Amino acid sequence: MGSDEASVQASVAHLVLCCVAGRGVSQHQGKCFTHPGMHANFFIHGILGFLHFQSNLLNNDFNAAYLISLHATRYLALPCLNADLRNNDQALASAHLLSGVIPFALALAGQDNIVLGNFVIACNIISLCHYSLQNNREWGWFTAAAGVLAYFLSPVTKQKMLYPLTLGLMQYCAYRVFTVHFAPPPPPQGRR
DSSP states (O other), rough: OOHHHHHHHHHHHHEEEEEEHHHHHHHOSSSSSHHHHHHHHHHHHHHHHHHHHHHHHTTOOOOOHHHHHHHHHHTTHHHHHHHTTTTTTTHHHHHHHHHHHHHHHHHTTTTOOOOHHHHHHHHHHHHHHHHHHHHHHHHHHHHHHHIIIOOOOOOHTTTHHHHHHOOOOOHHHHHHHHHHEEEEEOOOOOOO
């Protein structure tokens, strides 16, 4: 596959991410800053990804902005989601936000610690699974699985289009964690 074809595919994948995340941004209601943080993070990354992979046509270099956005999607999205899910416990919400800020700040300083970043991502995925189990949220499980695909499996393939597509899947599932709740069936009533 040629470089131009890979760039076009990556651009389209970033547009798909932008469209999926745009729905989350447009549907947000409330006064919490972390919940739109994940949606806005993916939306901005979708725009910058499209511009980055089409920079040859636009005669502009979006590489620096794209790298910042790339680190933000990797290290800040899940902590923002977990912080919002636990917004009634300020200490736990703050711990989640801080867990993402540390590897993000290191990446911006040019000292990206992949092992620390993967550890933080794994901890946030486990925390999301715990929340899903505790609150019976099936979409939380789907979001965690999409997070594993996006953060651990898609980088191994080295395909430029897979990361934004798996982020789009994670965004699609995360949006539903807040809107769809699966309640357990009512207990059976005794026979008379």
